[in-house]
Amino acid sequence: MIFSVIKDWLKGSNKLERFWLLAKIEYKLRYYENTLGLLWALVKPVSEIVIYYIAFELIMKQGVPNFVSFLFLGLILWNFFLESSTGTIQLLATKKYLYEYTNMNKIEIYLSVIGSNLIGFGFNFIMFILYYIIFETGTYISWHIILILPIVFNLILFSLAFSLILSTIYVLAKDIQQIWNILAGLGFWISPILFKLEVLRERLPGVDFINPISSIVINARHVILNHQLPEWDLFLWGFAYSGFFLLIGFYMLNNIGARAAEKL
16 A cells, blocks of 8 residues: 555654654764764855856856856755755665664655755755855845745655655666666756756746756745745646655555565
8 A cells, every 4th residue: 555654654653753863863974974064065066056157157158147046046956856866775775774673664764864965955055045145246035935945845755755766666676876867967957957947948848847856946046036936837736746756656665665675
């Protein structure tokens, strides 16, 4: 049954406590022993901003207002999705001891990894807001920013969905890691992360609906950079995408993931 994984998790006790404990452990494993700690979460988007700024603003001259903030926001959203999906491909293999020898539900393990990534995302988002307010000229924060909450929630659901799908496919086909790297690269380049929305829609009509991450990036920029309401058709489409893939992910986890310990 598709929702048996969810039901099993809801029956457990101390769910939030265990989630927070696991998320902290994942966070410490990733950042704590490094000299720069959580700053490493900021290094990747900043380095990418420098590269893409030179290529797309100084050389190609796209003419996007506040291009650094435009890039910054898009990249931290994309990197959260990429780290949450790519970083969990081998989860059923690397965390086998947790679900095989304890009473821990698999979904808790997925949520802990995403929770760890959420800590890094939150730090990057705060750095983005500070940069946007302090360094960009003529900018301000409007009440529309509160709408970033459902947009980020959509991003979390979407990331969880692909985490479930990719990690269960890995049980059967290890090549999924290389295939996903190619597909993720394609998704990045046919999204509005680097390009003006008007140009993207003119050159690739409908791609904002085809690529699920596009709705999240577009609407995040609307509510923060443009002080506008989201594009509601894209907003609802994004949640429909997330719900669809989440159902597939839970189904696969319940059927393939249930036998992961035997197959790995």
